Amino acid sequence: MFINRGILQIENQLVKVTQFNYNTIFDTVEAYPSVGAADTLMLTIFNNTSTNQSIFFEHTNSAKEVNPKSFAKVAVWKMPGKRTVPFYSANKTQKYLGLSSAIIFNNSNEKAFFWNLREYDESINQQYFEGANLNFSNYIPDVFTINSKVHTIYKANQMAMVLGNVGDSIYIDILNSGLMFHSVHFHGYHVKIIESNKSNEMIGWDKDSFPIDPGELISVLLVPHQPGLYPVHDHNLKAVTIGGNYPGGMIAMLKIEP
Ligand SMILES: [Cu+2]
Structure with a gap:
């Protein structure tokens, strides 16, 4: 690496x-x-x-x-x-x-997917590479990525696409690598929260939305009961824009075949 x-x-x-x-x-x-x-x-x-x-x-x-x-x-x-x-x-x-x-x-027989969530205030990134000491007190993120890619109105994020079939056991490991909370919402399905690297009172719960702390990695199990193409998105609506346009940014997709 x-x-x-x-x-x-x-x-x-x-x-x-x-x-x-x-x-x-x-x-x-x-x-x-x-x-x-x-x-x-x-x-x-x-x-x-x-x-x-x-x-x-x-x-x-x-x-x-x-x-x-x-x-x-x-x-x-x-x-x-x-x-x-x-x-x-x-x-x-x-x-x-x-x-x-x-x-x-x-x-090896398990279907597993990884989503690395981040938000960036690209002016801060620019300042770092110009040699400035960073100050996050004025942090205004405007770029929201999953696995370093964004969803756009023209194209879904291919790096955040979950592919599976009805009845599969699909593991999704979701890491919040950013500085702010991200609350994800699953459309079409509930998922079971199976573990976290932090103390999390929601282990074992079946849910369609939950917050992920900065630095938290939450693993969920999805067993689809129906076929379809459904989004999973950050419920902070600013995080589902890119360049001020909706939809974009922090949106993943579940593509479930019969
Ligand atoms: Cu939603």
């Missing part, structure tokens, strides 16, 4: 970010390794930035330091009763810029 700097082109907005990628050259496909439930992952992280990076892993509650143009190795194993190991920069600014993801443990 590589820590890369690059630019997300979101409609006509350019958002400078730092991300975990599978390739040594920046691309918009973020790394969220999927590992067999019985396996241990030996993860090598190479830092392509000129900044020291400190990456925190929740299975050990500790951070790995990765110097510029250097690498670190981390062993990651499944925590009992947990599907996921979130990992992110220990530095708030670097985490905000995009260094936040998760390792997903699942059986």
